[in-house]
Amino acid sequence: MTQYSAKTTNFFEDVYEVVRLVPRGRVTSYGAIAKYIGSGGSARMVGWAMNACAGKDDVPAHRVVNRAGLLTGKSHFETPFSMGERLEAEGVKLDGDQIIGFNELHWDPALELAL
Protein backbone atom coordinates (compact mmCIF):
# COMPACT_ATOMS: atom_id res chain seq x y z
CA MET A 1 0.00 0.00 0.00
CA THR A 2 1.13 3.48 -0.64
CA GLN A 3 2.21 4.77 2.71
CA TYR A 4 2.22 8.46 1.76
CA SER A 5 3.94 10.86 4.13
CA ALA A 6 3.81 9.84 7.76
CA LYS A 7 4.25 13.42 8.88
CA THR A 8 0.90 15.06 9.36
CA THR A 9 0.57 18.81 9.22
CA ASN A 10 -0.99 20.86 11.97
CA PHE A 11 -4.07 21.27 9.84
CA PHE A 12 -4.78 17.56 10.00
CA GLU A 13 -4.11 17.38 13.71
CA ASP A 14 -6.39 20.34 14.28
CA VAL A 15 -9.17 18.57 12.49
CA TYR A 16 -8.57 15.40 14.47
CA GLU A 17 -8.54 17.34 17.71
CA VAL A 18 -11.85 19.02 16.98
CA VAL A 19 -13.43 15.73 15.96
CA ARG A 20 -12.18 14.14 19.15
CA LEU A 21 -13.78 16.98 21.10
CA VAL A 22 -17.15 16.13 19.65
CA PRO A 23 -19.29 14.85 22.55
CA ARG A 24 -20.68 11.34 22.33
CA GLY A 25 -24.09 11.29 20.74
CA ARG A 26 -23.38 14.52 18.88
CA VAL A 27 -22.34 15.28 15.33
CA THR A 28 -20.61 18.12 13.53
CA SER A 29 -20.26 19.28 9.96
CA TYR A 30 -17.23 19.73 7.73
CA GLY A 31 -17.87 23.41 7.26
CA ALA A 32 -18.14 23.93 11.04
CA ILE A 33 -14.75 22.32 11.60
CA ALA A 34 -13.19 24.24 8.72
CA LYS A 35 -14.59 27.46 10.08
CA TYR A 36 -13.38 26.67 13.58
CA ILE A 37 -9.87 25.96 12.39
CA GLY A 38 -9.95 28.95 10.12
CA SER A 39 -6.93 27.67 8.22
CA GLY A 40 -8.60 28.03 4.89
CA GLY A 41 -12.28 27.65 5.46
CA SER A 42 -12.84 24.98 2.85
CA ALA A 43 -14.94 22.04 3.93
CA ARG A 44 -13.21 19.91 1.32
CA MET A 45 -9.98 20.13 3.25
CA VAL A 46 -11.73 18.76 6.29
CA GLY A 47 -12.91 15.79 4.27
CA TRP A 48 -9.44 15.44 2.87
CA ALA A 49 -8.01 15.48 6.38
CA MET A 50 -10.53 12.88 7.41
CA ASN A 51 -9.29 10.73 4.59
CA ALA A 52 -5.96 10.61 6.38
CA CYS A 53 -7.79 9.85 9.59
CA ALA A 54 -8.77 6.50 8.14
CA GLY A 55 -7.31 3.92 10.46
CA LYS A 56 -7.17 6.28 13.41
CA ASP A 57 -9.53 4.86 16.01
CA ASP A 58 -8.90 7.98 18.06
CA VAL A 59 -10.78 10.04 15.54
CA PRO A 60 -14.56 9.48 15.58
CA ALA A 61 -15.03 10.41 11.96
CA HIS A 62 -18.50 8.91 12.13
CA ARG A 63 -19.53 12.02 14.05
CA VAL A 64 -18.60 14.19 11.10
CA VAL A 65 -21.33 14.60 8.53
CA ASN A 66 -22.18 17.06 5.80
CA ARG A 67 -24.30 20.18 6.21
CA ALA A 68 -27.46 18.23 5.60
CA GLY A 69 -26.72 15.77 8.41
CA LEU A 70 -26.17 13.07 5.84
CA LEU A 71 -23.50 10.42 6.29
CA THR A 72 -21.74 11.25 3.09
CA GLY A 73 -18.41 9.82 4.17
CA LYS A 74 -19.74 6.49 5.32
CA SER A 75 -18.45 4.95 2.11
CA HIS A 76 -14.93 5.73 3.21
CA PHE A 77 -15.27 3.81 6.44
CA GLU A 78 -14.16 0.26 6.97
CA THR A 79 -17.69 -0.58 5.98
CA PRO A 80 -20.51 1.78 4.94
CA PHE A 81 -22.56 0.43 7.83
CA SER A 82 -20.01 1.05 10.60
CA MET A 83 -20.68 4.78 10.49
CA GLY A 84 -24.41 4.46 11.07
CA GLU A 85 -23.92 1.65 13.54
CA ARG A 86 -21.53 3.71 15.63
CA LEU A 87 -23.83 6.71 15.62
CA GLU A 88 -26.80 4.61 16.69
CA ALA A 89 -24.60 3.05 19.35
CA GLU A 90 -24.14 6.53 20.76
CA GLY A 91 -27.84 7.21 20.77
CA VAL A 92 -28.06 9.09 17.49
CA LYS A 93 -31.25 8.29 15.63
CA LEU A 94 -30.70 7.70 11.96
CA ASP A 95 -33.03 7.45 9.04
CA GLY A 96 -30.85 5.52 6.65
CA ASP A 97 -27.95 7.89 6.16
CA GLN A 98 -29.87 10.89 7.42
CA ILE A 99 -29.50 11.97 11.05
CA ILE A 100 -32.82 12.52 12.80
CA GLY A 101 -32.89 15.73 14.83
CA PHE A 102 -29.65 16.83 13.26
CA ASN A 103 -30.45 20.37 14.24
CA GLU A 104 -30.29 19.41 17.92
CA LEU A 105 -27.40 17.01 17.55
CA HIS A 106 -25.32 19.41 15.51
CA TRP A 107 -22.27 20.29 17.59
CA ASP A 108 -20.49 23.35 16.28
CA PRO A 109 -16.96 23.74 17.76
CA ALA A 110 -16.83 27.45 16.95
CA LEU A 111 -20.12 27.77 18.79
CA GLU A 112 -19.77 25.30 21.67
CA LEU A 113 -16.14 26.09 22.33
CA ALA A 114 -16.96 29.75 21.73
CA LEU A 115 -13.44 31.02 21.68
Place this chain on the structure above:
DNA sequence: TGGCTGACTTTCG
Protein backbone atom coordinates in the same frame (compact mmCIF):
# COMPACT_ATOMS: atom_id res chain seq x y z
C1' DT B 1 7.27 24.01 -10.38
C1' DG B 2 2.84 22.91 -12.03
C1' DG B 3 -1.26 20.38 -11.98
C1' DC B 4 -4.78 16.99 -10.19
C1' DT B 5 -7.63 15.46 -6.59
C1' DG B 6 -11.08 15.56 -2.83
C1' DA B 7 -15.69 12.28 2.88
C1' DC B 8 -18.15 20.05 1.06
C1' DT B 9 -20.71 24.36 0.42
C1' DT B 10 -23.06 27.86 -2.04
C1' DT B 11 -25.17 29.94 -6.00
C1' DC B 12 -26.95 30.16 -10.67
C1' DG B 13 -30.00 27.80 -14.43
Place this chain on the structure above:
DNA sequence: ACGAAAGCCAGCC
Protein backbone atom coordinates in the same frame (compact mmCIF):
# COMPACT_ATOMS: atom_id res chain seq x y z
C1' DA C 1 -38.34 22.97 -6.41
C1' DC C 2 -34.63 20.36 -8.60
C1' DG C 3 -30.17 20.04 -11.27
C1' DA C 4 -25.75 21.39 -12.47
C1' DA C 5 -21.55 24.13 -11.99
C1' DA C 6 -18.13 26.81 -9.64
C1' DG C 7 -15.38 27.98 -5.55
C1' DC C 8 -12.47 26.77 -1.91
C1' DC C 9 -7.47 25.25 -0.06
C1' DA C 10 -3.92 22.05 1.08
C1' DG C 11 -1.66 17.66 0.08
C1' DC C 12 0.70 14.59 -3.25
C1' DC C 13 3.44 13.20 -7.76
